[in-house]
Each structure stands twice: as C-alpha cells, then as structure tokens.
Amino acid sequence: MGEVVLEMKNIVKDFPGVRALNDVNFEARSGELLALMGENGAGKSTLMKVLSGVWPYPTYEGDIYLRGELKRFYNTKEAEAAGIAIIYQELNLIPELTVAENIFLDRQMTNAFGAIQWSKLFAETQRLLDELNISDFKPTDKVRDLTVGKQQMVEIAKALSKKADILVFDEPTSALTDKEVAALFEIIRKLKRQGVCMSYISHKMEELQQIADRVVVLRDGKTIGPVTPIPEITLDQLISRMVGRDVKDMFPKGQFQRGEKVLEVKNFEIDNPDLPGQKKVKNASFCAYKGEILGISGLMGSGRTELVSGIFGAPPGAARGEIYLDNKLVRFRSPHAAIEHGIGLVTEDRKRIGLILGQSILQNMTISSLETVTNMLGIINESKERSLAQDYVKRLAIKTPGLDVKIDTLSGGNQQKVILAKWLNIKPKVLILDEPTRGIDVGAKVEIYNLLNKLVEEGVTVIIISSELPEVMGISDRILVMCEGEIVVELTREQATKELIMAYATGSQK
Ligand SMILES: Nc1ncnc2c1ncn2[C@@H]1O[C@H](COP(=O)(O)OP(=O)(O)OP(=O)(O)O)[C@@H](O)[C@H]1O
Ligand SMILES: [Mg+2]
Known part of the structure; x- marks a missing residue:
C-alpha cells in the first residue's frame, strides 16, 4: 500500500427530507482496495457520486483532497480529468456498438478529414485488453453479445483508457458468475500492483477476505470507526459496526411440520x-x-x-x-x-420487472395486492393499505422519509425490499x-428470513x-x-x- 491518494473530509449531502451523508470521513491509498460497507441507504453510492461530479452531487458540503490538493468537481468530465472513474452496477455501454467504439466513445479517433480511423481504434483497444490479460472477447465484438461480466471488463478498460488511477466499483459482482468474479478479481490484483487506488462497495462478506485490504463502514450517513485493515477486524465486529448491534443468528430457522x-x-x-x-x-x-x-x-x-x-x-x-x-x-x-x-414470483431483475419507476413506495407495494385491501364495494381502503405498507417499512427497515416518495429515490437495496414487501403482503x-437478498444488507437479510419463516x-x-x-x-x-x-x-x-x-x-x- 502506498501514500494517501484520496481524502474525503466532513462530507455532508442533503436531499429533500433526507440527510444522506452526515459528516463522512475517510482516506484511500494507492495500490489498495478499500471496501465501503454498510446497510442499504447508509450513503455508500451517494458518497461515490459526490466524488464523480455528477449533478446534483457537487452541492455537497465538506472537502475532497486528491494527493493533498483540495478539489471540487462540478461535472463528470472534471472528475475524469483528475483520474477518477466510477463503475456503476448498471453499466453505461451502448449495446449496438463494438467494444472499441464504446471504449473510445467520447474521444473519436478521426483523421484530418473527420473519418474514423478504424484500424487505429481497434489496435489501441487490443493493446488495452492485452494489458488487462483479457482474451475472451475482441475489440470488434458488439457489446450486446457479451455477458454482464465481460461488459464490466469493457467498462474497466474504458476507465483505464482515460488513465484513471482512482477506480470505484459500486456492487460490481452482484450479476456476475463465479468465473467472472474470479476474472474481475484477477484484474483488480493487477491494478493494485500498478498502484491504482480502488474503492469497492459490496454486501458480500466473503469477498472482503478475498480482495479488500482495508474496510470502512457507513451507517446512517456517518463513518463508523476508522478505516480498518481487514486482518484486524472480525466478521462479527464488522456486522455490528454496520447494523449497530450484534447479530446473533444470521440464519434463523423456523421449526415447521x-x-x-x-x-x-x-x-x-x-x-x-x-x-x-x-x-x-x-x-x-x-x-x-x-x-x-x-x-x-x-x-x-x-x-x-x-x-x-x-x-x-x-x-x-x-x-x-x-x-x-x-x-x-x-x-x-x-x-x-x-x-x-x-403463485407469486419475486424476480432477480428488479430494474426490469417488479418496480414501477416514477410511482410512490405505497403504489409499488400494493400494485398487485389490490384485492386483499379492496373492500366489498371494490373501493380501495386507503388507510388499511397505508397501515400495511407502513408495517413493512418498519419490519424491513426500509429507509425512506415516507410512503409517498418516488421509489426512484430509494437506494438499490431499499427498492428490492419494497418489491419483497409487495409479495409478502399478497401472501400467495x-x-x-x-x-x-441480492444487494440487501445483513440486518435486513435476517429480517427477510424471519418473514419467510412466518409465511411458512x-x-x-x-x-x-x-x-x-x-x-x-x-x-x-x-x-x-x-x-x-x-x-x-x-x-x-x-x-x-x-x-x-x-x-x-x-x-x-x-
Ligand atoms: N436522488 C435522491 N433523492 C432523494 N433521496 C435520495 C436520492 N439519492 C439517495 N437518496 C437517499 O439517500 C440515502 C442514501 O442512499 P444511497 O443510495 O447512497 O445508499 P447505499 O448505501 O448506496 O444503499 P444500497 O446498499 O441499498 O445501495 C437513502 O436514504 C436514499 O433514499
Ligand atoms: Mg448503493
């Protein structure tokens, strides 16, 4: 591990009715992977968006230092120019274009007449892929033909092509196969050796031991404890930092006949x-x-x-x-x-099926459960609907200022909880x-198991x-x-x- 590259000090970020970050502090070093952990809605993604310069995040309070120099990025271009690249869970590639075109999308390689220099584009891309030891797809492959794992590698190649030396991964492995995860970790190890500073958000505890050097925990928008080297913290200590209490039984099991x-x-x-x-x-x-x-x-x-x-x-x-x-x-x-x-089915793909973006939490929770809360006249009993929904918000610890806020503003894990609540509500x-439980934090996982036991x-x-x-x-x-x-x-x-x-x-x- 090398010198401190990135410092975030006293970061505060407000949304209407929500203080998403409340005095966050941490530092990350070159050649390390710093894990960022915490419950759903703790502020992990928000913190990284503050770093990315994407609107409206530059309105944060607090200071960001890059190699000791105070910086504030007002858009993503400025952050990129400073060497920062963020790899989001929802990838930002254009499926119809080739790998090479996606990587150099915003930096067209054209000759003096404005024509794209294809051979140069492909050669440069091949060089990047070689550098990352990627051999299972080619610069000329269309992105739509690649698996999610390979698309993620395209994103990494893209970041490196922009000379990024601060890389952030937001839940990168949630849709990857075991083999793809292994390939990703291989690349991460290589980047560590090259001195790249990486920050990594994940809910998967097993990954920590494998790949992270240090860990920092966020809870309710605050940093809990110091940045801690992985060997110096036990899993139980980590969980209690995250949820604020001890979790005795990770997998409560009901006794059924x-x-x-x-x-x-x-x-x-x-x-x-x-x-x-x-x-x-x-x-x-x-x-x-x-x-x-x-x-x-x-x-x-x-x-x-x-x-x-x-x-x-x-x-x-x-x-x-x-x-x-x-x-x-x-x-x-x-x-x-x-x-x-x-028969009810909670699908794994919460973005495409299950959620109705633009609608409230209440609407999303009750959409297909209307029958259970409709009275004999066929009129929806709104107060009953509300109190049921409120109950699930409490039980699953869904982090939201209220039932009427748009589902889009919830953190990824909290959106997942809303879908689950809808089906628990229907009791098929x-x-x-x-x-x-993909993308769901440890504390809420236990609560989901408890609810499943109760349903059974x-x-x-x-x-x-x-x-x-x-x-x-x-x-x-x-x-x-x-x-x-x-x-x-x-x-x-x-x-x-x-x-x-x-x-x-x-x-x-x-
Ligand atoms: N655009 C927004 N408008 C209003 N509130 C927001 C917005 N973005 C995030 N929030 C709120 O800020 C808090 C932190 O959200 P964030 O997405 O950073 O959580 P997270 O730690 O990444 O959680 P997860 O593990 O579920 O992804 C949540 O309470 C969320 O509802
Ligand atoms: Mg998140």
Missing part, C-alpha cells in the same frame, strides 16, 4: 431461444410442500431462473410439461394467470423468490433460488441442485454441505 403436497412440476422442458435444438431446462420434476422452504441452488446460467419463470408462465408458452397445484393439473398462459392461482399459496408458519409454500450457499443451506428444508438445465440432486437440510452442493452444481458429481 411438513404438510401436504402443494405444487408438483413434471417433466418440465424449456428450449433455448438463442440456440435452436438446445434446452435451458431439461426434464425437470419436483414437488413442494406446505410448511417448507425449498431451496434451489446451482451456478448462474444453470437454468434456475428459467425453470421458475417457466412455472410462472413467462414467457407465455415457453415451457412444456405439467404443473399440478393441489393435485390438479393447471396451465398458466401468463404470469397473470399464475398470480390468480396463488406458493411464493417463489429468485435471489431475493401461516401455510405459504416458499421456494427460494440463491447463489449464496450459506443462505440456501441456512434457511432451506430441502435443496434442489441444478446443473446445465437439469435438477441433478435433491438434498435434505442434514445432507447438504458446501462441498457437496458445489460438486453437483459444477457437474463433478453426478
């Missing part, structure tokens, strides 16, 4: 729309019972999401096979039909959750997809493991170990 069979899926098959003749889901059969939490594990891309959306009727007609609900054969031609039969017969107690059948092994092992009664579109094994809670699940998920055990 397994009841009757509620859902049975037989011989489910879903074609791969991109590769004719190949299948996303092959011959999948399983049952789910009342009074249990059924976990579905597997690597990203193993067909888990396709399986559950297929059950839910999305996209319509994609799946072949049979679904029995309470022993009766049913067929859902659309998600709407599935919901009418009492079968609730399927696809990566429900009330008779709801819960099916949960999770990439996080401790989570799926901690809360499930049974676990199905998928590999390449097939359910390869069913494990009981007692049988399941990390090693066994991984062996089945990677196909090394059959």
Whole structure:
C-alpha cells in the first residue's frame, strides 16, 4: 500500500427530507482496495457520486483532497480529468456498438478529414485488453453479445483508457458468475500492483477476505470507526459496526411440520431461444410442500431462473410439461394467470420487472395486492393499505422519509425490499423468490428470513433460488441442485454441505 491518494473530509449531502451523508470521513491509498460497507441507504453510492461530479452531487458540503490538493468537481468530465472513474452496477455501454467504439466513445479517433480511423481504434483497444490479460472477447465484438461480466471488463478498460488511477466499483459482482468474479478479481490484483487506488462497495462478506485490504463502514450517513485493515477486524465486529448491534443468528430457522403436497412440476422442458435444438431446462420434476422452504441452488446460467419463470408462465408458452397445484393439473398462459392461482414470483431483475419507476413506495407495494385491501364495494381502503405498507417499512427497515416518495429515490437495496414487501403482503399459496437478498444488507437479510419463516408458519409454500450457499443451506428444508438445465440432486437440510452442493452444481458429481 502506498501514500494517501484520496481524502474525503466532513462530507455532508442533503436531499429533500433526507440527510444522506452526515459528516463522512475517510482516506484511500494507492495500490489498495478499500471496501465501503454498510446497510442499504447508509450513503455508500451517494458518497461515490459526490466524488464523480455528477449533478446534483457537487452541492455537497465538506472537502475532497486528491494527493493533498483540495478539489471540487462540478461535472463528470472534471472528475475524469483528475483520474477518477466510477463503475456503476448498471453499466453505461451502448449495446449496438463494438467494444472499441464504446471504449473510445467520447474521444473519436478521426483523421484530418473527420473519418474514423478504424484500424487505429481497434489496435489501441487490443493493446488495452492485452494489458488487462483479457482474451475472451475482441475489440470488434458488439457489446450486446457479451455477458454482464465481460461488459464490466469493457467498462474497466474504458476507465483505464482515460488513465484513471482512482477506480470505484459500486456492487460490481452482484450479476456476475463465479468465473467472472474470479476474472474481475484477477484484474483488480493487477491494478493494485500498478498502484491504482480502488474503492469497492459490496454486501458480500466473503469477498472482503478475498480482495479488500482495508474496510470502512457507513451507517446512517456517518463513518463508523476508522478505516480498518481487514486482518484486524472480525466478521462479527464488522456486522455490528454496520447494523449497530450484534447479530446473533444470521440464519434463523423456523421449526415447521411438513404438510401436504402443494405444487408438483413434471417433466418440465424449456428450449433455448438463442440456440435452436438446445434446452435451458431439461426434464425437470419436483414437488413442494406446505410448511417448507425449498431451496434451489446451482451456478448462474444453470437454468434456475428459467425453470421458475417457466412455472410462472413467462414467457407465455415457453415451457412444456405439467404443473399440478393441489393435485390438479393447471396451465398458466401468463404470469397473470399464475398470480390468480396463488403463485407469486419475486424476480432477480428488479430494474426490469417488479418496480414501477416514477410511482410512490405505497403504489409499488400494493400494485398487485389490490384485492386483499379492496373492500366489498371494490373501493380501495386507503388507510388499511397505508397501515400495511407502513408495517413493512418498519419490519424491513426500509429507509425512506415516507410512503409517498418516488421509489426512484430509494437506494438499490431499499427498492428490492419494497418489491419483497409487495409479495409478502399478497401472501400467495406458493411464493417463489429468485435471489431475493441480492444487494440487501445483513440486518435486513435476517429480517427477510424471519418473514419467510412466518409465511411458512401461516401455510405459504416458499421456494427460494440463491447463489449464496450459506443462505440456501441456512434457511432451506430441502435443496434442489441444478446443473446445465437439469435438477441433478435433491438434498435434505442434514445432507447438504458446501462441498457437496458445489460438486453437483459444477457437474463433478453426478
Ligand atoms: N436522488 C435522491 N433523492 C432523494 N433521496 C435520495 C436520492 N439519492 C439517495 N437518496 C437517499 O439517500 C440515502 C442514501 O442512499 P444511497 O443510495 O447512497 O445508499 P447505499 O448505501 O448506496 O444503499 P444500497 O446498499 O441499498 O445501495 C437513502 O436514504 C436514499 O433514499
Ligand atoms: Mg448503493
């Protein structure tokens, strides 16, 4: 670790009704990765946007020093010129353009006549990719054909092409496969050796040990404790810094009596729309019972999401096979039909499905639960709706000044909690959750597990997809493991170990 490159001192940032940052202080050094941790809404993304110069963030109070020099960036160009690059979770690339065009988008390489110098553009891009040891895509590839992980590498190459030496990652791994995460970490290690100063926001505790050098915690817009070297802090200490109390049981497990069979899926098959003749889901059969939490594990891309959306009727007609609900054969031609039969699905992609941007928290929480709060005359009982919503805001610790603020202004994790609240509110017969705690902080995770336990107690059948092994092992009664579109094994809670699940998920055990 080298000298102090970046210092943020006494930073305060207000939004209408919210003090997002309240006297934040920290420093980051060259050649290190500084983890920025904290609960949803703690102010992590806001702090990094203050650094980026993006409007309206330059209206903060406090001081930013770069290598000892006081700076204030009034737009992103100024921050970029000072060597700062931010890699957001929602990537900012243009899918229809090539990798090379995306990297040099705002610095056209043209000759004296204004024509783009393609060969120079591609050669320069290749040089950047070589520098990062990236060989699995080419400068001429279209960005839309790349996986999210590879698109992220394009963003990094873009940042480095601008000579950035302060790099910020805001939840970079939440949509990456294990392999892509490993590739990203390899690049980060290389950048450390080159002396780049990096700051890294993540809710994934395991990543800290692997990649971070020091950690700083934000809570309610304040820095809690000093910037601490990773070896000097235990996981428990870190969690209590984040949530302000000790968390004793990370995975509370309700004791249930397994009841009757509620859902049975037989011989489910879903074609791969991109590769004719190949299948996303092959011959999948399983049952789910009342009074249990059924976990579905597997690597990203193993067909888990396709399986559950297929059950839910999305996209319509994609799946072949049979679904029995309470022993009766049913067929859902659309998600709407599935919901009418009492099946709920919390999708993993909260940006595209689930949220209605521009609408209030209250509207988002109650949109498809209207029936439960509509009185006999068909009029929405507003005060009942409000009090239900208020209850979830409290239980899930959704950080907001009120129910009527637009959902867009909530932090990423808090938006996720609103979607979850909507479905918890509906209490369907079968609730399927696809990566429900992605991007959610530790304290709220525990609260979500508690709520799921409560739902099961009330008779709801819960099916949960999770990439996080401790989570799926901690809360499930049974676990199905998928590999390449097939359910390869069913494990009981007692049988399941990390090693066994991984062996089945990677196909090394059959
Ligand atoms: N544009 C905005 N208008 C109003 N409030 C905002 C705006 N942006 C952020 N906030 C509020 O500022 C606080 C901090 O949000 P921020 O996005 O920085 O949280 P975060 O720590 O990144 O959380 P997460 O882990 O959920 O991403 C939250 O209470 C949020 O609602
Ligand atoms: Mg954030």
